Amino acid sequence: MGxxxxxxxxxNELRELILxxxxxxxxxxxxxxxxIRRIATEIEYSPATIYLYFQDKDEILYQMMDKGFEILxxxxxxxxxETSALRRLFLIGQSYxxxxxxxxxxxxxxxxxxxxxxxxxRCKSEWGHGIAIFEYLVSTCREALAEAKRTGIDERIxxxxxxxxxxxxxxLSNTQRLTIVDGNCTTGMDCPLIDLTxxxxxxxxxxxxx
Amino acid sequence: MGxxxxxxxxxNELRELILxxxxxxxxxxxxxxxxIRRIATEIEYSPATIYLYFQDKDEILYQMMDKGFEILxxxxxxxxxETSALRRLFLIGQSYxxxxxxxxxxxxxxxxxxxxxxxxxRCKSEWGHGIAIFEYLVSTCREALAEAKRTGIDERIxxxxxxxxxxxxxxLSNTQRLTIVDGNCTTGMDCPLIDLTxxxxxxxxxxxxx
DNA sequence: CAAAAATAATGAACAGTGTTTATTAAATCA
DNA sequence: TGATTTAATAAACACTGTTCATTATTTTTG
Numbered sequence: 001m002g003x004x005x006x007x008x009x010x011x012n013e014l015r016e017l018i019l020x021x022x023x024x025x026x027x028x029x030x031x032x033x034x035x036i037r038r039i040a041t042e043i044e045y046s047p048a049t050i051y052l053y054f055q056d057k058d059e060i061l062y063q064m065m066d067k068g069f070e071i072l073x074x075x076x077x078x079x080x081x082e083t084s085a086l087r088r089l090f091l092i093g094q095s096y097x098x099x100x101x102x103x104x105x106x107x108x109x110x111x112x113x114x115x116x117x118x119x120x121x122r123c124k125s126e127w128g129h130g131i132a133i134f135e136y137l138v139s140t141c142r143e144a145l146a147e148a149k150r151t152g153i154d155e156r157i158x159x160x161x162x163x164x165x166x167x168x169x170x171x172l173s174n175t176q177r178l179t180i181v182d183g184n185c186t187t188g189m190d191c192p193l194i195d196l197t198x199x200x201x202x203x204x205x206x207x208x209x210x
Numbered sequence: 211m212g213x214x215x216x217x218x219x220x221x222n223e224l225r226e227l228i229l230x231x232x233x234x235x236x237x238x239x240x241x242x243x244x245x246i247r248r249i250a251t252e253i254e255y256s257p258a259t260i261y262l263y264f265q266d267k268d269e270i271l272y273q274m275m276d277k278g279f280e281i282l283x284x285x286x287x288x289x290x291x292e293t294s295a296l297r298r299l300f301l302i303g304q305s306y307x308x309x310x311x312x313x314x315x316x317x318x319x320x321x322x323x324x325x326x327x328x329x330x331x332r333c334k335s336e337w338g339h340g341i342a343i344f345e346y347l348v349s350t351c352r353e354a355l356a357e358a359k360r361t362g363i364d365e366r367i368x369x370x371x372x373x374x375x376x377x378x379x380x381x382l383s384n385t386q387r388l389t390i391v392d393g394n395c396t397t398g399m400d401c402p403l404i405d406l407t408x409x410x411x412x413x414x415x416x417x418x419x420x
Numbered sequence: 421c422a423a424a425a426a427t428a429a430t431g432a433a434c435a436g437t438g439t440t441t442a443t444t445a446a447a448t449c450a
Numbered sequence: 451t452g453a454t455t456t457a458a459t460a461a462a463c464a465c466t467g468t469t470c471a472t473t474a475t476t477t478t479t480g
Contacts, residue, residue: 011457036438046459048440057438112322117386127390134391157410160391160403164378165371171381172374176327180337181344181370193370200367204415217427217477246467256430258469267467 015053017043022060023067031105036060058119061109065116068106069129075099085143086202090210092137093166093198100170101189107174111167137163148206158205165201169194225263227253232270233277241315241323246270271319272329278316279339282309295353296412300420302347303376303408310380311399317384321377347373358416368415375411379404 021042025034036057040047054060076095082088100107109116110130120127141162142155172178173194182193202210231252235244246267250257264270286305292298310317319326320340330337351372352365382388383404392403412420 035436037436047438048460049458051439052457111387112381112385114385117390120390121386127387130387131391153410153414154406156392157403157406160379160388161375161407161410161414164382164407165375166378167382168374168376168378169370171322172377175322175324176331177321177337177340178370180327180330181341182366193367196364196367197371197374200363200371204363204371221428245465247465257467258431259429261468262428 011053014043014045018050018053019060019063019067022064026064026105026109031108034064055123056119058115058122061113062116062119062125064106065109065113066129068103068110069133071103071106072096072099072110072133073129085140085147086206086208087210089140089144089162090198090202092140093162093201096166097170097194097198098189100167101173104174107170112171134159134163144206148208150206162201162205166198169197221263224253224255228260228263229270229273229277232274236274236315236319241318244274266329268325268329268332271323272326272335274316275319275323275326276339278313278320279343281313281316282306282320282343283339285309295350295357296416296418297420299350299354299372300408300412302350303372303411306376307380307404307408308399310377311383314384317380322381344369344373354416358418360416372411372415376408379407 018039021039022034025038025042036050037047039060040050050060054063075098076092079088079091079095082091100111117127119125138156138159141159145151145153145155145158169178173191178191178193199210202208228249231249232244235248235252246260247257249270250260260270264273285308286302289298289301289305292301310321327337329335348366348369351369355361355363355365355368379388383401388401388403409420412418
């Protein structure tokens with residue numbers, strides 16, 4: 001009775017093929033080149049077939065968001081090696097920003113786009129990776145507050161403040177708002193303004209120069 | 211020779227009519243209901259006609275961004291009445307966030323969307339209102355730093371940090387990221403988490419409770 | 421005033437998009 | 451083999467932005 005199993009496996013394989021192609025298209029040509037029809041022609045199936053494996057485009061984008069979190073996790077690997085919570089917080093911020101600027105399409109999908117969240121709401125799915133990253137930030141904030149001997153600050157609020165700041169930086173940078181406000185800030189990475197702001201954030205929050 | 215003038219005026223009138231309808235559609239039904247064809251049918255002209263008055267949709271969105279800044283300026287009126295720079299900074303943040311959450315479509319156009327910026331780059335136009343608002347923030351930061359007797363902080367970096375934080379909050383809130391990270395934070399306005407974060411920002415930056 | 425030139429507006433097409441449904445082809449079951 | 455279930459698709463629907471040749475309309479000129 002291995003027939004049903006093979007069938008199941010083949011179904012999963014096509015599903016994965018769709019997601020693979022989707023990831024490929026986003027990586028090579030960006031979000032707005034990703035279309036159902038484009039995926040279909042690339043995997044040599046009809047567009048309608050895709051709807052046998054995903055209920056709509058939002059579901060595919062939701063899955064793509066997860067692929068993005070995999071990339072982010074990979075790029076954050078060595079952050080965990082840092083023992084000082086203060087310096088770790090700084091490194092988290094730095095690699096978060098770096099990721100957001102170097103992988104604009106993935107970043108948008110994960111933190112700035114409505115579609116994947118629509119799927120979550122509609123299907124009562126979860127934003128698991130997002131929550132996990134935030135909780136890690138919260139606990140690192142708690143450690144850092146202790147390390148800097150700073151009291152009277154809620155670690156959860158602090159985490160949200162830090163997240164908002166770096167997210168804001170990435171978002172403003174990616175949508176060309178920084179380039180215009182400050183000419184020194186050339187498009188893309190190595191914008192001195194962003195580094196200075198991150199350092200300033202650490203300084204104002206913990207009275208510690210990193 | 212008032213003929214050429216009347217012609218000119220009529221051209222401007224149709225141009226303004228297009229922008230007016232665009233604004234109406236965004237206000238009533240949101241950004242993604244705004245289409246060239248929709249505007250065309252509403253003003254009872256053919257879609258092609260619109261291209262005699264605007265070079266593409268990006269230019270219309272650029273103009274819409276400006277309309278958005280008008281709304282923001284209007285909602286920020288009474289902020290300037292506050293004499294304390296510290297409290298003024300807080301009020302700026304508060305009304306910025308309020309505006310961003312209550313006018314999601316306008317906010318996205320102004321601070322989170324690529325299209326209007328494309329037009330700026332392509333046509334060497336200016337993001338005048340955006341720069342003006344940022345410069346006002348910078349000078350208020352300078353005042354506030356003096357008021358709080360805080361030294362060793364660059365007012366420009368500080369302004370960017372504050373902008374990033376509030377922009378981040380609005381952006382995360384509008385794209386449903388906060389609702390999920392914290393259940394207490396119901397969608398839309400009066401999210402206690404946002405208020406607390408804004409207060410925490412003021413406290414960490416100036417050691418002053420507002 | 422009539423003919424010519426300039427201007428304004430449009431119909432129709434191009435090249436896309438997401439999604440649905442009735443139909444056909446293939447594989448499995450009895 | 452024939453019936454039934456499953457998988458895939460062609461075709462259509464309702465949209466999108468944009469372009470261009472063609473048709474009114476208006477203005478200018480002889």
